[in-house]
Amino acid sequence: MAQHNLSNVVAFEIMRTVKKKRFWIGMLAMPLMIVVIFALVIFDNSHAKSTQRAQKNAHFTFEYFDQSNLIDTNIVAKLKGHTAASIQDGIASVKSGKVDAFFSYPAHPSKTATTIYGKDKGVFENGKYSSVAIVILQTSVQEKIGSAELSAIERGGIKSTTITYKEGVVAGGINALIPSMLFLVVFYIIIILLGNQMLTSTLDEKENRVTEMILTTINPTNLILGKVVSLFTLGVLQMVIFALPFIVGYSFFKSELHLPNIDFSHLVFDPQQMTLGALMLLGGFALFTGTLVALGAAMPTAKDAGPIFGGLITMIFIPFYAFSLIASSPNALIVRIFSYFPYSAPVTGMLRNGFGTLPLWQGIIVIIELWVLSAIVLRLAVRLFRYGSIEYSRKLSIREIFSA
Amino acid sequence: MSGAAPLVEIEHFGMDFGKKNVIRDLSFEIRAGETFGLLGSNGSGKTTTIRALLGIYLPTRGTLKINGRAFQPENGIRLGYLPEERGLYKKESVIDVMVYFGKLKGLSRDAAYKWSVNYLEQVDLSDKEKISVDKLSSGEQQKIQLGVTIMNNPDLLILDEPTKGFDPVNRRLLMNLVDAQKKLGSTVLMVTHQMEEVERLCDRIILLRDGVSRAYGTVEEVQDEFGSVLIHLEHQGRIPHSDKYMIIEDGESDSKLEVVGGANSADILRDLIESGMSISKFTPMRKSLDDIFVEIYGREELQKEG
Numbered sequence A: 001m002a003q004h005n006l007s008n009v010v011a012f013e014i015m016r017t018v019k020k021k022r023f024w025i026g027m028l029a030m031p032l033m034i035v036v037i038f039a040l041v042i043f044d045n046s047h048a049k050s051t052q053r054a055q056k057n058a059h060f061t062f063e064y065f066d067q068s069n070l071i072d073t074n075i076v077a078k079l080k081g082h083t084a085a086s087i088q089d090g091i092a093s094v095k096s097g098k099v100d101a102f103f104s105y106p107a108h109p110s111k112t113a114t115t116i117y118g119k120d121k122g123v124f125e126n127g128k129y130s131s132v133a134i135v136i137l138q139t140s141v142q143e144k145i146g147s148a149e150l151s152a153i154e155r156g157g158i159k160s161t162t163i164t165y166k167e168g169v170v171a172g173g174i175n176a177l178i179p180s181m182l183f184l185v186v187f188y189i190i191i192i193l194l195g196n197q198m199l200t201s202t203l204d205e206k207e208n209r210v211t212e213m214i215l216t217t218i219n220p221t222n223l224i225l226g227k228v229v230s231l232f233t234l235g236v237l238q239m240v241i242f243a244l245p246f247i248v249g250y251s252f253f254k255s256e257l258h259l260p261n262i263d264f265s266h267l268v269f270d271p272q273q274m275t276l277g278a279l280m281l282l283g284g285f286a287l288f289t290g291t292l293v294a295l296g297a298a299m300p301t302a303k304d305a306g307p308i309f310g311g312l313i314t315m316i317f318i319p320f321y322a323f324s325l326i327a328s329s330p331n332a333l334i335v336r337i338f339s340y341f342p343y344s345a346p347v348t349g350m351l352r353n354g355f356g357t358l359p360l361w362q363g364i365i366v367i368i369e370l371w372v373l374s375a376i377v378l379r380l381a382v383r384l385f386r387y388g389s390i391e392y393s394r395k396l397s398i399r400e401i402f403s404a
Numbered sequence B: 001m002s003g004a005a006p007l008v009e010i011e012h013f014g015m016d017f018g019k020k021n022v023i024r025d026l027s028f029e030i031r032a033g034e035t036f037g038l039l040g041s042n043g044s045g046k047t048t049t050i051r052a053l054l055g056i057y058l059p060t061r062g063t064l065k066i067n068g069r070a071f072q073p074e075n076g077i078r079l080g081y082l083p084e085e086r087g088l089y090k091k092e093s094v095i096d097v098m099v100y101f102g103k104l105k106g107l108s109r110d111a112a113y114k115w116s117v118n119y120l121e122q123v124d125l126s127d128k129e130k131i132s133v134d135k136l137s138s139g140e141q142q143k144i145q146l147g148v149t150i151m152n153n154p155d156l157l158i159l160d161e162p163t164k165g166f167d168p169v170n171r172r173l174l175m176n177l178v179d180a181q182k183k184l185g186s187t188v189l190m191v192t193h194q195m196e197e198v199e200r201l202c203d204r205i206i207l208l209r210d211g212v213s214r215a216y217g218t219v220e221e222v223q224d225e226f227g228s229v230l231i232h233l234e235h236q237g238r239i240p241h242s243d244k245y246m247i248i249e250d251g252e253s254d255s256k257l258e259v260v261g262g263a264n265s266a267d268i269l270r271d272l273i274e275s276g277m278s279i280s281k282f283t284p285m286r287k288s289l290d291d292i293f294v295e296i297y298g299r300e301e302l303q304k305e306g
Helices: A002-018 A021-057 A073-078 A087-096 A127-145 A148-154 A174-207 A211-215 A220-252 A271-298 A302-315 A318-328 A333-340 A345-355 A360-388 A398-403 B046-053 B094-104 B109-122 B138-150 B168-183 B195-201 B219-226 B265-274 B289-305
Strands: A062-066 A101-105 A115-118 B006-017 B020-031 B035-040 B061-066 B079-082 B156-160 B187-192 B204-209 B212-218 B230-236 B245-249 B254-259 B278-285
Touching: A002 A021, A002 A220, A002 B094, A021 A220, A062 A087, A062 A127, A073 A127, A087 A101, A087 A115, A101 A127, A115 A127, A127 A148, A174 A211, A174 A220, A174 A271, A174 A302, A174 A345, A174 A360, A211 A360, A220 A271, A220 A360, A271 A302, A271 A345, A271 A360, A318 A333, A318 A345, A333 A345, A333 A360, A345 A360, B006 B046, B006 B187, B020 B046, B020 B061, B020 B187, B020 B204, B020 B212, B035 B046, B035 B195, B046 B061, B046 B156, B046 B187, B079 B138, B094 B109, B094 B138, B109 B138, B138 B156, B138 B168, B156 B168, B168 B187, B168 B195, B187 B195, B195 B289, B204 B219, B204 B289, B212 B219, B212 B289, B219 B289, B230 B265, B254 B265, B265 B278
Parallel strands: A062 A101, B035 B187, B035 B204, B079 B156, B156 B187
Antiparallel strands: A101 A115, B006 B020, B006 B061, B204 B212, B230 B254, B230 B278, B245 B254
16 A cells, blocks of 8 residues: 555656646756757858858958068969058058958067958958968968978877876776766756755645645655655656757757767766766755755745755855865865765765766765765655644744654 | 444543643543544644544654554555645646545545546536636535545544535535445544534534543533533422522423432422422423533633633
């Protein structure tokens, strides 16, 4: 019967949520917005390509004056440019409409900016003057160096690969960071999207005056657990729907969206990091859910619970104020405090786990802390719901909570 | 009825909220199959007793048992409880709410659905099956609440202020449902201060005042215990004075006496005849529960004020 009722609560809570238009509006608003943005990006990119092609084929007349002696006259000749007698002459030619543009190359182009004068063709189209002037300079310098590779190196086109070792084995680096950081992303999405629902899940019984009928029909532990399980299920559903446009966009419109080509085969799924990450995610979720459910049971309305709810949500962002220390100095005092203070521990722990600065023993302590505290808070939430939720229109005092 | 085993046993129950002593020392039992009235004015501890009996409150002292053990939902007895604070999931459809409660009470989905549809037909709400509860009138919501209370054919039906806020139509519906449940063998515990309902429905009662039992037994026993008996007399001849009664109304042929000092009605009749009176009608009458209730609470209020 108890197991049966747990599934009844889960089914009821999920169904009553997914039947609401408000849920789907909230759920689909973000993915739809992403789809619209993707569509606009694809449209703009194709438009930009045709514009670039048009610009590439578009000819404009120009003069130049070279104080650097770097400009190759052959290259300029191919582009049908001419030398101006002086800077003033070049400017005058533009002003009079004799030519479309005039480029004034300084004696030291690496230190002083090249000045470009042109007929105004609008903010975006004016960019073509600068592009052509710079291409002429770069190509001329490349000709002088006599090697395309040296020119590329000189321009900073150097690639490097770093291989590091951890306990004699090649460390995962960024490829190990991405999978373990996914737990943090999931945590944020669930708490931000469902936090309010967690808070109001027990307020619903209270505000509808249905608590007494429920408490005499179902064990409150089953009711609270059912609500937590349904919230987690809804969170997973929400994440799948959120991720869908990205997956579709990456799979079918990668080039149109100019998305980087990620080689997923290089991702490193370190068993220790993944296990710690998953356990911290579940512990953090249970702790925040339990706390919000308890808060809902202790407060008469969502409005009364608002300030504490805001404080709790702030706690998941606080660790980012010490982001650089968390990433680089795990032994700093503030990082230690954030690592063990229950409501900042999930985010700090998952960040450190991703960066590889969370030793196994510390990870285990954080997980035990989160899970034990979650169990205590969930029991407290059940107690509060049992004894506090029939106080329909008043807040419970701390003393009443513990003396009930 | 008197031989039936107790379904509810409350022994030396006490309840404190902080320093406030709400229930002092309360003991009573409810026998299987009977209709029991838990009576008292507002704040006398009736709802607190019910909540403690159902495990919603932890008792400060004493034991409260249903069917021999502390009540646990999902474990054992079929319970129907209509609390004083009424409510349903207002944003859900009528049928969803009823089926959900039916499932929580142990019915299969199909059974809960069929029962709900039948009940909605009975109470003329079959066209409201799919609309949300908050779209119903308060009278219609009361009908749904009643349905949810009895849908599992409860062994023990607890009704806390059952007619509070009910319109006359729903009050009659409720009473018919209570009668029907009694015929089906349910034990009924009514928490109320509506004495007419108690006199009509209850086999036994307990009367609470400030968390203490002031009367306990069958309605007649309580009337005997608390209400002095009135005697309606049709006679010829003058009524003699006696220490066994007080003359309330002294008419030519129609008078009323109030029995005092626990005197026996038969002894009074004999004394009157022996005094030479001609008695054509001698009718002992008990005071109504309503009179007793007012007398007890009024007297105690006066004592407090005094």
